[in-house]
Amino acid sequence: EIVLTQSPGTLSLSPGERASLSCRASQSVTTHVAWYQQRPGQAPRLLIYGASNRATGIPDRFRGSGSGTDFTLTISRLESEDFAMYYCQQFGTSPWTFGRGTKVEIK
């Protein structure tokens, strides 16, 4: 199965700062990658699909990029509601696997 490695495990930043989250696949998944945000006690929410397409209602401060094996989620200016867990998922090859997540916490 394809392993997704997310880094860093934890990102400590202040509101207004820029966050850059990495997701690396063990083999190419072309652009079949999605990013989800999960706040405590809530279900995950789709942010990005197809590596770079924002889902409905997602603010433009969220940007996805990458292809092949290397992907990045960038949050241009962190707002208070953005401090949460973020997971990437690949749909290139079944089983559809998730990364272990990156926690974005308030510094």
Added chain:
Amino acid sequence: QVQLRESGPGLVKPSETLSLTCTVSGVSITTDLYYWGWIRQPPGKGLEWVGSITFSGKTFYNPSLKSRVTISADTSKNQFSLNLTSVTAADTSLFFCARHSRLTGTALDNWGQGTLVTVSS
């Protein structure tokens, strides 16, 4: 508005079968734009895709669980269900049902709130 809601026992004994149902409202599960899936999350841990069912009833499962998992659909009730047999404490998880959309490259664009299932005697 599309809504998904999981239901089922919150406590299952070891070696027994875990059974959950997802009731979908706002869209028919037979719509060919969508698949329907189950994802689990052990307490304090990450997400694991369990399996999915297509609008035509084709199923596909995570190989790590394949011998124990069955997903089925009841189109008359607009529901789909998960059965996981021979459970152990390691299966204790928050289980989510979710919608895959062909409009989002099969990404999961709608999720239920999740239901916690504890495996314990």
